[in-house]
Amino acid sequence: xxxxxxxxxxxxxxxxxxxxxxxxxxxxxxxxxxxxxxxxxxxxxxxxxxxxxxxxxxxxxxxxxxxxxxxxxxxxxxxxxxxxxxxxxxxxxxxxxxxxxxxxxxxxxxxxxxxxxxxxxxxxxxxxxxxxxxxxxxxxxxxxxxxxxxxxxxxxxxxxxxxxxxxxxxxxxxxxxxxx
Numbered sequence: 001x002x003x004x005x006x007x008x009x010x011x012x013x014x015x016x017x018x019x020x021x022x023x024x025x026x027x028x029x030x031x032x033x034x035x036x037x038x039x040x041x042x043x044x045x046x047x048x049x050x051x052x053x054x055x056x057x058x059x060x061x062x063x064x065x066x067x068x069x070x071x072x073x074x075x076x077x078x079x080x081x082x083x084x085x086x087x088x089x090x091x092x093x094x095x096x097x098x099x100x101x102x103x104x105x106x107x108x109x110x111x112x113x114x115x116x117x118x119x120x121x122x123x124x125x126x127x128x129x130x131x132x133x134x135x136x137x138x139x140x141x142x143x144x145x146x147x148x149x150x151x152x153x154x155x156x157x158x159x160x161x162x163x164x165x166x167x168x169x170x171x172x173x174x175x176x177x178x179x180x
Contacts, residue, residue, distance in 0.1 A: 003109075008084055008091045011114065013098065014072075016105030042070075046129045050078070050120035053154040057117020057163065058083055058143045065136040066180065069116060069129050072107035073100035076125030078118040079152060083143050083169060086113035087176040093169060095148045102126070113180035115143040119152045141178075142166040 002015040019026045048056060058081055061067045071080065082096040096114075099121070100106040110116055118127055145152075145159070147168030172178055 006096060008082070008094070008096050008114075009089060010109075010111035011082060011084075011096055012109040014070075014107040014109060016072075016107065018103070018105040041132055042130045043134055044131050046127075046131070048118075048127045049075075050118070050125045050127070051158065052120055052123045052125070053156060054120040054125075054158045055117060055145050055152070055154070055163070056120075056160075057081065058115035058145055058148075058166070059117065060085065060113075060115040060141050060143075061133060061136060062139045062141055062180075065133045065139040066112040067135075068112050068132040069110045069114075070107065070131075071100075071110065071116070071118075071127060071129045072105075073102045074126045074128050075102050076120065076122045077101040077103075078120050078125050078127065080108050081117045081119065081145065081148070081150065082108070082110050082114040083148060084113065085115055085143075085172055085179040087179040089113070092176075092179070093173050095150055097150055115141070117145055119145075119154060119157070121153065143172065144168045 004013045078100055080098045080100050084091045084094055144166040
């Protein structure tokens with residue numbers, strides 16, 4: 001496994017070793033290096049399957065439920081979005097964007113303090129995420145995807161009603177006390 005730094009402190013790109021043959025492909029998406037280096041205490045795991053053009057997020061957890069996440073694309077491909085909400089960070093308010101493709105065994109590690117989301121690029125795109133803290137509905141928050149300075153390659157995005165009501169990034173930039 002290859003773990004690479006990004007311009008966002010603590011946020012890492014992960015490339016698994018992919019084995020392909022006539023049966024399909026196989027890749028390792030977790031090992032003790034990831035556990036020990038990035039996430040010593042995995043607590044919960046999540047799975048999503050999305051249609052082409054679906055946007056999920058951008059979501060985060062506050063307080064004692066703040067989550068670091070290890071995210072992998074296990075089928076299809078998606079654009080991974082992570083907005084830095086760490087008020088003391090050099091990249092505060094900026095959004096990390098990467099295309100993750102299951103055929104390449106790609107993933108990303110997000111430390112606490114990021115709002116995270118995906119945009120599915122094809123039908124039956126599947127994502128698996130492992131988090132460092134339990135989900136708490138009372139401590140969740142998010143950023144409206146369309147408020148970010150990001151162009152996504154979808155014409156008619158499919159977004160949940162809940163996610164269309166998230167505050168824009170301007171709210172967090174104006175009041176850093178809402179951030180990490």
